[in-house]
Amino acid sequence: MKAAIGIGLIGCGRAGRIHGRCFGGRISGARLVAAADPDGNAAQRAAHDFGADNWYTDFRRLINDRAVDAVVVVTPTNFHREIVVAAAAAGKHVLCEKPMALGVDECREMIEATNRARVKLQIGFMRRFDAGFCAAKQAIENGEIGEVVLVKSLSHGPSVPQRWMYDIAASNGPLAEVSSHDIDTLRWFSGSEITEVYALAGNYRCPEARSEFPDFYDNVVVSARLKNGSQGVIEGAVSVSYGYDARAEVLGTKGVLFVGGLAERPLTVCSASLQVQQPIVKSWRTLFSDAYEAEDASFIEAIREDRPPEVSGIDGLRAVEVVNAGNRSIREARPISLAATTEVDV
Ligand SMILES: NC(=O)c1ccc[n+]([C@@H]2O[C@H](COP(=O)([O-])OP(=O)(O)OC[C@H]3O[C@@H](n4cnc5c(N)ncnc54)[C@H](O)[C@@H]3O)[C@@H](O)[C@H]2O)c1
CATH class of the missing domain: 3.40.50.720 (NAD(P)-binding Rossmann-like Domain)
Structure with missing residues (x-):
C-alpha cells in the first residue's frame, strides 16, 4: 500500500x-x-x-x-x-x-x-461520524432509553434552493437533498428498515418558484413505519433564514434522548434589553466540519x-428508495408501502 x-x-x-x-x-x-x-x-x-x-x-x-x-x-x-x-x-x-x-x-x-x-x-452520510449522533447511537445500544419507540429527525437549511432543485422530477427535491440525512438517521437509530411513509409538503417560503414549478415544496413532513414496529417522523425545510438546524429526538420505553441544538457556541447572553441571546449555527459546513x-x-x-x-451502498440505496416513496406519497396524497421493494439483491 x-x-x-x-x-x-x-x-x-x-x-x-x-x-x-x-x-x-x-x-x-x-x-x-x-x-x-x-x-x-x-x-x-x-x-x-x-x-x-x-x-x-x-x-x-x-x-x-x-x-x-x-x-x-x-x-x-x-x-x-x-x-x-x-x-x-x-x-x-x-x-x-x-x-x-x-x-x-x-x-x-x-x-x-x-x-x-x-x-x-x-x-x-456524515452524521454517522458526528460526535453527538455517535453518542446517541451508543446510548441506544447500551439500552439507556430501553427499546426505541419513535425516532424524530429534522433538518432545516437557510439556503434558497439552487434553481435545478425546483424541478422535483429532476432533483427529487428537498426530501432528497435535505432529508436524506434524516432518513438515514431513522434507519440507523432504529436499527430497522422503513416500510411505509406518508408525506405532506408545501411551498411556504419560495414564491418565485410557484408558477413555473407548482410541485416544488420547501417544507415536508414524513410519518414512517419501521419493520421492527417502531415509528419515525422526519421534518425537512429549506430557505428557513434563521440558521442551520439539525436535531434528533429518540423516545424509548424507558427514556428519551435529544441530539443537537441551535446554539453555535455554549454561550447565552442576557442583557439590559431583557433578551436572552444565543448565537445560532449558520451552516452545515461548520456544524459538521469534524x-x-x-x-x-x-x-x-x-x-x-x-x-x-x-x-455502504445499500445504506445509500435505502435512502433513495424512501425519498422516492415520499415524493410519490406527496403526489398521490396517500401512504406508500415499501414492503415490495425492501428485498435488495445486489
Ligand atoms: N453531506 C452533506 O451534508 C452535503 C452537503 C451539501 C451537498 N451535498 C451533496 O453534494 C453534491 C454537490 O452539492 P453542492 O452543494 O456541493 O453543489 P454545488 O453546485 O455547490 O457544486 C457542484 C459542483 O459540481 C460541478 N459539476 C457539475 N457536473 C460535473 C461533472 N460532470 N464532473 C465534475 N464536476 C461537475 C459543478 O460545476 C459544481 O462546481 C450533491 O449531491 C449534494 O446533495 C452533501
Missing part, C-alpha cells in the same frame, strides 16, 4: 471544497492529487487551495490519472451514477456524496459496478484495512 492514497476530487463546489480541505492535509495516509470540475476556475482553485498537482475539466481524465487511487464524487446528484460506474471500472475506490442517485436502479448499478471491480463504495473529517478518515481506513466502509 502507498504511503499516501491519492485522492481525486470530482466536483469542486460547496461540499466538494469541504472534502478538498480534508484531503488537502487533514487526513493521515491520504493526499489530494487531482481535482475535476467542468468549471475550470473551480477545479483550478481547488487544486491550488488544497495542494493537488493536477486539475481537469473532464472527470474522465481525472479517473485515468495514475496518481488517483480513490475518488470523492461531489457533483450534483444526477451525475453520480455515471461517474461512480466509470471510476469503479477504472479500479478507483469511491466516496460518493448523498443522495446516492435519483433512482434505485441507478444505485443498484453503482453497487454492482463497485462490487465487480472489488473497490470500496462509501456514501456521504464529522466530514472523521468520515473522510474512515474511508481511508476502510481502504487500508480492506474492510467494508461504515456507510
Whole structure:
C-alpha cells in the first residue's frame, strides 16, 4: 500500500471544497492529487487551495490519472451514477456524496459496478461520524432509553434552493437533498428498515418558484413505519433564514434522548434589553466540519484495512428508495408501502 492514497476530487463546489480541505492535509495516509470540475476556475482553485498537482475539466481524465487511487464524487446528484460506474471500472475506490442517485436502479448499478471491480463504495452520510449522533447511537445500544419507540429527525437549511432543485422530477427535491440525512438517521437509530411513509409538503417560503414549478415544496413532513414496529417522523425545510438546524429526538420505553441544538457556541447572553441571546449555527459546513473529517478518515481506513466502509451502498440505496416513496406519497396524497421493494439483491 502507498504511503499516501491519492485522492481525486470530482466536483469542486460547496461540499466538494469541504472534502478538498480534508484531503488537502487533514487526513493521515491520504493526499489530494487531482481535482475535476467542468468549471475550470473551480477545479483550478481547488487544486491550488488544497495542494493537488493536477486539475481537469473532464472527470474522465481525472479517473485515468495514475496518481488517483480513490475518488470523492461531489457533483450534483444526477451525475453520480455515471461517474461512480466509470471510476469503479477504472479500479478507483469511491466516496460518493448523498443522495446516492435519483433512482434505485441507478444505485443498484453503482453497487454492482463497485462490487465487480472489488473497490470500496462509501456514501456521504456524515452524521454517522458526528460526535453527538455517535453518542446517541451508543446510548441506544447500551439500552439507556430501553427499546426505541419513535425516532424524530429534522433538518432545516437557510439556503434558497439552487434553481435545478425546483424541478422535483429532476432533483427529487428537498426530501432528497435535505432529508436524506434524516432518513438515514431513522434507519440507523432504529436499527430497522422503513416500510411505509406518508408525506405532506408545501411551498411556504419560495414564491418565485410557484408558477413555473407548482410541485416544488420547501417544507415536508414524513410519518414512517419501521419493520421492527417502531415509528419515525422526519421534518425537512429549506430557505428557513434563521440558521442551520439539525436535531434528533429518540423516545424509548424507558427514556428519551435529544441530539443537537441551535446554539453555535455554549454561550447565552442576557442583557439590559431583557433578551436572552444565543448565537445560532449558520451552516452545515461548520456544524459538521469534524464529522466530514472523521468520515473522510474512515474511508481511508476502510481502504487500508480492506474492510467494508461504515456507510455502504445499500445504506445509500435505502435512502433513495424512501425519498422516492415520499415524493410519490406527496403526489398521490396517500401512504406508500415499501414492503415490495425492501428485498435488495445486489
Ligand atoms: N453531506 C452533506 O451534508 C452535503 C452537503 C451539501 C451537498 N451535498 C451533496 O453534494 C453534491 C454537490 O452539492 P453542492 O452543494 O456541493 O453543489 P454545488 O453546485 O455547490 O457544486 C457542484 C459542483 O459540481 C460541478 N459539476 C457539475 N457536473 C460535473 C461533472 N460532470 N464532473 C465534475 N464536476 C461537475 C459543478 O460545476 C459544481 O462546481 C450533491 O449531491 C449534494 O446533495 C452533501
